[in-house]
Amino acid sequence: MTAPPFRDVRGRGFSRRSTLDAAWAWIDGRVAAPSARPLPLAECCGLVLAEAVAALGDWPAADRAATDGYAVAAADTLGAGSYNPVPLTGAVAVVAGDPLPPGCDAVIPYESAQAAGPFVEAVDAVAPGGGVERRGAWMAAGSPLLPAGRRLRPADLGLLAAAGHRILPVLPAPRVRLLLAGGPKAGAPEQLGDMLAALVRRDGGVVEAVAALPADMDALAETFAQPGADLILSAGRTGTGPDDAAPPALAKAGSLDLHGIAMRPGGSAGLGSAAGVPALLLPGEPMAALAAYELLAGRAVRRAAGLPAALPHATIQAVTARKLVSEIGCLDLHRVRLDDDGKVEPVASPGWPGLAAAARADGFVLIGADSEGVPDGAPVTMYDFTMYDFTMYRFA
Structure with a gap:
């Protein structure tokens, strides 16, 4: 397949952006689970x-005791009661899991028996099969x-x-190479490595390496092209600034097929390949990186792990407490919380940066690119940040 021509957006901006559906189709067409092992x-x-x-x-492979007690022939306990103890000459002490001795078809628990010198007496009757796990149960x-x-x-x-x-x-779990391109700016602490590695593990991948690299096109291109990974995720330096070297580096190492997705946050994400391996570029702003992972990279990791591609979050059906404002032509990920009445209200706009709002949120709502927003009192689907729909993972 011929690589599309590289469009350098640095200093120019995005003249157009691909739809999220187009990005999903790219992922679904290029990422598949490996052969069984x-x-x-x-x-x-x-x-x-x-x-x-x-x-x-x-x-069990044979009839066995389901409880601690004495293995007996049930017929030997007939008529037993607290005022009529019945001697059990053939009782054999067993613990749960022991195979039944020959001639025994029940287990009488210790509470229903009593010691009488060297003998055992039943003070309650037991039916055949009582206290027993049958073979093949x-x-x-x-x-x-x-x-x-x-x-x-x-x-x-x-x-x-x-x-x-x-x-x-x-x-086998896909090996994911995680690159941190350029590092945080203005002395800010590194926020992406641990978060993205945890998300990769959640979605069934194994992080092959977490490599912090300078915003240098040649260094990034060389790392993109190294063999060994099944999937490459690079976070940072994907935008329109002069030091946004990740997109041209991927184009140099292989191909940059899509750059700029009509979504907020995370609109500077990109998709391409290097050395025959799918590569996804995530923005460096932490909330944008989280959104781009959830909507793009997570889908790729799940497909590579043989899991369903859809979002793994449990969903809650609710109504809005107030309007969620959106932008025509762009899918918006709104961070929201549930108020005391169980209604959804925003904690930040899609364009607001930082993870603090995500920490306060209970989940997120997706508003399609064809919508200007959702009015108050309208039904919405909230994707829960804290719970996952395990039926999507075929646990059920």
Whole structure:
């Protein structure tokens, strides 16, 4: 595919911007999950199952005690009561998980028995099968356990171990190279590395490296072109200033296919490739970087991990407490909170920089490029900053 001509916006500004739909189509057309790989069970947490998994055998493998007590023949306890203790000459002490001894079909708990010298007496009757987990009660050989596409949780590993699995076919986590281009200006502390690395991990990726580089086109281009990563994220120096070297560096290393997205914040984001690897450019302003990650880079990481591309946030249906102002021709990400009545109100405009407002927000509302805003009292969908829709991750 021939790379589009590079349009240098430094000192000129953006003559046009691509739609978010066009950016999503670019990501969906270039980012895909890798081939499945067999990995030991202990290394699979958080990865996506490539194939459905079934039980290799019955579990439990035999009838076993479900509680601590005495394994008995239930018929031997008939008529037992607190005023009529029944001796149990064949009782065998067991703990939960022990296989039932031959001739036993129930477990009487300690509370329903009492010691009488060297013997045990039942003070309550027990029915056949009482206190027992039957063979195959939790799973039978060949029964389905987990579907393909499920992102594995810690509890899943225990279930799979019980089912006899030691190696699983999974989609390996994508290796993400994270570049911080130019660093913060005016002595401000670095704010992007930890935040973006955490977001990459949330979406199923592994950060290959976090490299801070000067705003130098040649140094950036060289790092873009280095092999080893499945995906490259670069944050900073994407705008129209003279030191905004990330876009020309990506164009030099490979291609800059889209630069400038009709969204606020994050409108100076870009997409391209280097050494055959998709690369996404995020703005250096922290809130713009967060927005561009959520709406662009996160989609790429999730697709590379074999997860659904859609936003992972849990959603809340609410109404606005007051109008959310937007701009025609640009998708706006509004940081919002829920007031005491459960209504949505803005905590900052889409153009307001900094992460302080995001910390005060409960989530965000997206207003489409064809809208001038949302009036007060109108229904909206809020994407929750603090909760994630795990059905999107196929946990359910």
